[in-house]
Amino acid sequence: MKEQLKLAGLTENEATIYRALLELGPSQAGIISRRTGLHRRVVYDTTERLIKKGLLGYILRNNNKLFSAANPKRFLEIIKEKEESIKEIIPKMQELFSKTKDKEETLFYKGKLGLKTIFEDQLNENPKEILILGGAVYASEILQFYFKWYNKKRVKKKIKMKIIFNKKTNKKIPYSEIRYLPEKYSSPLAINIYKNKVATIYWSKNNPFAVVIKNSEISEGYKKYFELLWKTAKRGE
Numbered sequence: 448m449k450e451q452l453k454l455a456g457l458t459e460n461e462a463t464i465y466r467a468l469l470e471l472g473p474s475q476a477g478i479i480s481r482r483t484g485l486h487r488r489v490v491y492d493t494t495e496r497l498i499k500k501g502l503l504g505y506i507l508r509n510n511n512k513l514f515s516a517a518n519p520k521r522f523l524e525i526i527k528e529k530e531e532s533i534k535e536i537i538p539k540m541q542e543l544f545s546k547t548k549d550k551e552e553t554l555f556y557k558g559k560l561g562l563k564t565i566f567e568d569q570l571n572e573n574p575k576e577i578l579i580l581g582g583a584v585y586a587s588e589i590l591q592f593y594f595k596w597y598n599k600k601r602v603k604k605k606i607k608m609k610i611i612f613n614k615k616t617n618k619k620i621p622y623s624e625i626r627y628l629p630e631k632y633s634s635p636l637a638i639n640i641y642k643n644k645v646a647t648i649y650w651s652k653n654n655p656f657a658v659v660i661k662n663s664e665i666s667e668g669y670k671k672y673f674e675l676l677w678k679t680a681k682r683g684e
Contacts, residue, residue, distance in 0.1 A: 450591060455522050457502075460485060460493045465502060468516035475511055500525070557656045559590055565646050565657055566597050569639070570604065577601075578640040578673045579610040581628075586637070586650050587618070598622075611673070611680050626680035640669045 452462035467482045468474060476494070480487045494514050497503035502521055505514045556564055569577055587594050598621050601608070608623035613633040639646040643666045648657040660666075 454592065455526070458493075458496075460489060461497055461502075464490065464493050465497060465516055468503070468514060469519075473506060473508075473513040473515040475513055479514065552661045554659045554661075555656070556659065557654070559655065562590060562648065562655055562657060563593060565639070565648070565659060566593075568644075568659075569641050570597070570600050570606070572642045572644070573604055574606060574641040576607045576609065576641075578670060579608060580638040580640075580669075580673055580676065581613050581632075581634055582610050582637045585652070589650060589652055589655055609673075609677065611676055626677060626682055628676070628680050638669065638673075640666060640673060642666070645669050 448466055449459075449462045452465060453459065457465065463483050463485065464479060467479055471478065471482060474482075476487055476490045479485070479494075480490050483490070485493070494503055494505075498505070501524075502517050503514055504517060505512050507513075556562060602622045606622070608620065610620065610623055610625045612625060612627050614630050615627060635650045637648045637650060639648065643663040644659055644661050645666050646657055646659045649655060
């Protein structure tokens with residue numbers, strides 16, 4: 448549950464305290480501190496932030512402040528509020544973006560959120576097919592929970608995948624065709640080719656990063672290279 452709460456925008460301490468209060472019910476800071484192992488000062492600072500987010504409330508009982516978790520449905524309300532706020536400025540951002548979107552560019556991304564930006568760009572570009580060379584079989588461990596959502600949206604958009612793994616995997620990837628190269632070529636490096644873009648992703652568990660090149664000639668060159676390897680790669684047994 449804690450990981451999902453963090454994905455919803457909570458910090459580690461906020462997620463820890465919110466979950467603890469779901470289990471404890473209205474509780475004093477001292478009880479929360481003992482339950483979570485967090486210092487009382489940290490508890491006070493964190494509960495203050497959760498109150499501002501509308502995820503926590505408190506009551507006074509015998510001059511003691513008891514903190515209480517808000518209804519979990521509040522998360523859906525927060526997400527909806529953020530969505531409405533972003534919708535207001537999307538037209539202006541789209542106008543600015545469209546003025547430069549056709550230019551060649553090289554973009555660098557770091558961390559898990561940076562990688563998610565690349566996969567969401569794939570969905571937004573809506574290509575007929577995504578080619579993946581050297582996909583890391585543990586990528587789903589780095590972006591936990593994310594690929595389930597990504598594949599669901601991809602399948603809905605009818606975006607096919609061709610994947611050449613360097614290592615056998617029993618994972619089933621919907622709407623995809625998978626082949627394999629010998630394991631001696633295994634590497635944490637992967638190349639994603641879609642439309643006129645090539646994303647080179649380093650699937651490091653500690654510090655993942657990627658480089659995305661937007662260039663039609665480079666993209667076509669990589670597609671030809673992929674097609675050559677596709678013919679030599681083996682089908683899964």
